[in-house]
Amino acid sequence: MRRLYDFLEQDTRTASLARIAISVVAVLLIWQVVSMVVTNRLLLVPPADVAAALVHEVVDGAMWTNATATVTAVVTSFVVSVAIGVAIGLALASSRMLSLTGGPVLSALNSVPIIALAPLFIAWLGLGFTSKFVLVILVAVFPVVVTTEAGLRATDPQLVEAARSFNARPMQIFTTVTFPYALPFIVSGVRVAWARALVGIVVAEFFGSFAGFGFAILSASQTFDTARVLGYVIMLGAMGLIGSVLFASLERRLAPWRQE
Amino acid sequence: MNSAVRLRVEGIGKTFRRRNKPAVEALRDIDMTIAEGEFVSIVGASGSGKSTLLRIIDGLIPASEGRILVDGRIVDQPGPDRAVVFQQDSLLPWKTVIDNVGYGLSLAGMPTRDAHRIAQRFIDIAGLGGFEHHYPHQLSGGMRQRVNVARALAVNPKILLLDEPFAALDAQTREIMQTELLSIWQETRKTVLLITHQIDEAVFLSDRVIVFSARPGTIREEIAVPLPRPRTLELKRSQAFVGLVDRIWKLIEAEVRAGLKQG
Numbered sequence: 001m002r003r004l005y006d007f008l009e010q011d012t013r014t015a016s017l018a019r020i021a022i023s024v025v026a027v028l029l030i031w032q033v034v035s036m037v038v039t040n041r042l043l044l045v046p047p048a049d050v051a052a053a054l055v056h057e058v059v060d061g062a063m064w065t066n067a068t069a070t071v072t073a074v075v076t077s078f079v080v081s082v083a084i085g086v087a088i089g090l091a092l093a094s095s096r097m098l099s100l101t102g103g104p105v106l107s108a109l110n111s112v113p114i115i116a117l118a119p120l121f122i123a124w125l126g127l128g129f130t131s132k133f134v135l136v137i138l139v140a141v142f143p144v145v146v147t148t149e150a151g152l153r154a155t156d157p158q159l160v161e162a163a164r165s166f167n168a169r170p171m172q173i174f175t176t177v178t179f180p181y182a183l184p185f186i187v188s189g190v191r192v193a194w195a196r197a198l199v200g201i202v203v204a205e206f207f208g209s210f211a212g213f214g215f216a217i218l219s220a221s222q223t224f225d226t227a228r229v230l231g232y233v234i235m236l237g238a239m240g241l242i243g244s245v246l247f248a249s250l251e252r253r254l255a256p257w258r259q260e
Numbered sequence: 261m262n263s264a265v266r267l268r269v270e271g272i273g274k275t276f277r278r279r280n281k282p283a284v285e286a287l288r289d290i291d292m293t294i295a296e297g298e299f300v301s302i303v304g305a306s307g308s309g310k311s312t313l314l315r316i317i318d319g320l321i322p323a324s325e326g327r328i329l330v331d332g333r334i335v336d337q338p339g340p341d342r343a344v345v346f347q348q349d350s351l352l353p354w355k356t357v358i359d360n361v362g363y364g365l366s367l368a369g370m371p372t373r374d375a376h377r378i379a380q381r382f383i384d385i386a387g388l389g390g391f392e393h394h395y396p397h398q399l400s401g402g403m404r405q406r407v408n409v410a411r412a413l414a415v416n417p418k419i420l421l422l423d424e425p426f427a428a429l430d431a432q433t434r435e436i437m438q439t440e441l442l443s444i445w446q447e448t449r450k451t452v453l454l455i456t457h458q459i460d461e462a463v464f465l466s467d468r469v470i471v472f473s474a475r476p477g478t479i480r481e482e483i484a485v486p487l488p489r490p491r492t493l494e495l496k497r498s499q500a501f502v503g504l505v506d507r508i509w510k511l512i513e514a515e516v517r518a519g520l521k522q523g
């Protein structure tokens with residue numbers, strides 16, 4: 001047992017895959033047991049039924065249609081959110097004035113549950129890509145803005161002074177000190193942004209779309225097809241997990257000195 | 261001994277003025293001359309303006325009064341003729357040892373390959389061979405300071421400015437680093453200005469020790485160190501060495517007491 005703990009605590013790829021595998025198996029087990037107790041199949045279906053529903057969706061092609069719609073929309077909007085977030089963060093970090101005046105507006109926007117405005121956006125922008133795009137950007141951009149500004153401001157002044165002492169020009173200070181120092185901060189914001197983007201896309205698809213995981217979940221729940229609902233929720237969970245693992249490992253790679 | 265003047269510090273004064281805070285006079289009327297190839301140390305109580313003077317000499321901050329001349333030319337910006345080894349750890353944590361040592365060269369526009377070649381030479385001189393591709397966090401404190409010294413030497417400065425470079429190291433490592441610094445100095449013949457609060461370190465390494473008074477920092481006394489070179493750690497036990505250390509300590513002790521009386 002002791003040795004198993006030691007193994008799982010390691011900071012290696014094998015260990016983190018093992019951690020994920022163990023927690024997935026645990027969830028499946030609990031799920032299986034609970035579904036043997038709760039026998040109302042409208043409320044809960046066992047894992048095997050969900051797997052069957054997923055296979056069915058793949059076979060009849062619905063999975064492909066929905067996955068394409070959701071993944072294209074979420075990835076494009078997410079990438080654009082990151083770009084916009086970094087740009088705004090850079091602007092805020094480089095101008096005290098902008099940060100003082102724009103900061104409060106941004107933090108107010110950040111604490112408003114923008115997701116609740118989804119129906120409004122759809123009314124304004126119509127069904128389809130644009131409304132999803134805008135909604136996802138609005139929910140995903142803030143964590144990137146905040147961590148970019150914080151990361152750029154966090155730079156160790158000692159490192160900047162050393163660079164200046166070697167005659168570095170302001171642009172060189174930015175590229176060799178300030179930005180690399182901020183990168184792991186930014187990636188941690190990007191990780192949060194990915195999770196938010198997934199929520200944003202599903203909600204946008206609930207309200208206005210004819211394809212995508214959110215649309216599929218809504219239509220399955222309207223026909224009380226619990227197995228299909230859970231199947232698509234699992235797909236979303238997997239996307240979240242993949243993003244989180246990917247960005248966490250990127251963060252570690254960019255800032256190896258933070259571990260030891 | 262070569263007597264050409266390398267560094268002139270003329271009438272330097274520095275007062276920090278900040279909004280809503282009382283002004284701090286850190287330095288007053290500092291005059292000193294350091295000859296080419298000379299090793300000079302500054303000792304003084306903490307807060308006596310030693311780091312401030314070093315920053316002014318390097319051109320990182322402007323003086324309020326006076327001027328700095330290197331080889332007879334006024335300098336008020338950092339330049340390739342001076343390099344600093346800082347008190348705090350100032351290596352880039354995301355760069356390997358060889359990239360850190362070559363950092364100053366890359367900033368000056370040297371292609372990576374050439375920068376690495378030169379860096380390698382100073383890595384070897386600093387006894388860091390085999391650690392080229394390690395990151396700073398994988399090294400001990402003593403090793404990191406060697407990287408700092410190698411990084412400063414790599415840009416081939418005329419003047420090496422060291423700000424309490426060994427203060428954070430344990431006593432044994434510090435002594436080893438002192439002898440290594442001496443042999444590097446003997447090999448490269450740089451002009452060195454070392455700041456330290458360790459009197460024995462100053463005496464062991466220097467041709468001359470400058471004693472600072474407490475705030476505002478002024479030069480209280482300059483003491484020549486006529487001990488023979490090359491020096492080994494044995495020297496620290498000699499009568500002459502102990503006598504000099506004692507004499508400087510008495511000067512500083514008086515300063516500390518004066519500071520206490522002023523409240």
Ligand SMILES: Nc1ncnc2c1ncn2[C@@H]1O[C@H](COP(=O)(O)OP(=O)(O)O)[C@@H](O)[C@H]1O
Pocket residue numbers: 276278284285286304305306307308309310311312313475
């Ligand atoms: N940037 C600064 N702004 C205001 N005061 C400063 C600044 N840098 C140093 N000082 C003050 O100047 C005095 C001398 O500091 P310093 O040169 O670091 O002393 P030392 O290196 O001898 O310990 C101290 O009182 C310190 O608080």
Ligand SMILES: [Mg+2]
Pocket residue numbers: 310311312347423424
């Ligand atoms: Mg100091």
